[in-house]
Amino acid sequence: AIQMTQSPSSLSASVGDRVIITCRASQGIRNELGWYQQKPGKAPKLLIYGASTVQTGVPSRFSGSGSGTDFTLTISSLQPEDLATYYCLQDHNYPRTFGPGTKVDIK
Amino acid sequence: EMQLVESGGGLVQPGGSLRLSCAASGFSINKYWMSWVRQAPGKGLEWVANIKQDGSDIHYVDSVKGRFAISRDYAKNLLYLQMNSLRAEDTAVYYCARDQDVHDSQSDVWYDVYDIWGQGTIVTVSS
Numbered sequence: 001a002i003q004m005t006q007s008p009s010s011l012s013a014s015v016g017d018r019v020i021i022t023c024r025a026s027q028g029i030r031n032e033l034g035w036y037q038q039k040p041g042k043a044p045k046l047l048i049y050g051a052s053t054v055q056t057g058v059p060s061r062f063s064g065s066g067s068g069t070d071f072t073l074t075i076s077s078l079q080p081e082d083l084a085t086y087y088c089l090q091d092h093n094y095p096r097t098f099g100p101g102t103k104v105d106i107k
Numbered sequence: 108e109m110q111l112v113e114s115g116g117g118l119v120q121p122g123g124s125l126r127l128s129c130a131a132s133g134f135s136i137n138k139y140w141m142s143w144v145r146q147a148p149g150k151g152l153e154w155v156a157n158i159k160q161d162g163s164d165i166h167y168v169d170s171v172k173g174r175f176a177i178s179r180d181y182a183k184n185l186l187y188l189q190m191n192s193l194r195a196e197d198t199a200v201y202y203c204a205r206d207q208d209v210h211d212s213q214s215d216v217w218y219d220v221y222d223i224w225g226q227g228t229i230v231t232v233s234s
Contacts, residue, residue: 030216043202055220095166
């Protein structure tokens with residue numbers, strides 16, 4: 001199975017800060033990667049698929065990039081409602097695998 | 108509004124069985140791949156299984172192979188997860204999710220997009 005890693009595991013940033021989360025795959029997955037946001041006590045929500053395509057309705061401050069093994073999720077200007085854990089998910093092959101998550105706190 | 112609602116969770120002893128259900132409103136699950144994803148207490152997300160629209164293609168994570176079975180009821184528009192030989196490590200919130208195939212015509216790549224999720228149902232395996 002493809003192993004997904006994320007860094008950092010957690011971060012604390014101020015409102016308005018630029019936040020970058022990285023995800024790495026143990027083998028090349030082209031751009032078959034999604035990003036999901038999970039707020040406390042809630043189900044996950046799709047943010048980005050195909051590494052860089054922002055899902056309809058997701059604020060424009062969220063963006064994704066990368067291909068192969070290295071990917072990033074960027075929040076251009078952190079907002080209070082972005083307090084959540086962010087997961088990457090590869091859909092290159094089976095079994096699908098999530099990264100361990102990055103918890104984002106607001107200072 | 109399109110939504111998914113899971114049911115069937117509960118407390119079960121090790122070695123026991125449970126069947127989870129997932130009902131859709133606002134769309135027909137028969138038109139989509141569907142998936143189950145779980146989350147152990149305080150842990151991250153784990154993809155469990157998915158099933159193609161016609162049931163002809165099914166995949167599982169290794170840890171549940173031979174114990175869990177994903178299926179559909181086309182008439183009732185329901186998704187199921189039959190869980191047998193349950194273990195303590197199966198304790199989790201179980202989410203069903205719509206697993207939509209999205210085609211990028213430029214690159215001719217199909218993406219799995221988990222775009223609708225239920226609220227989850229809690230499964231606790233304990234004696």
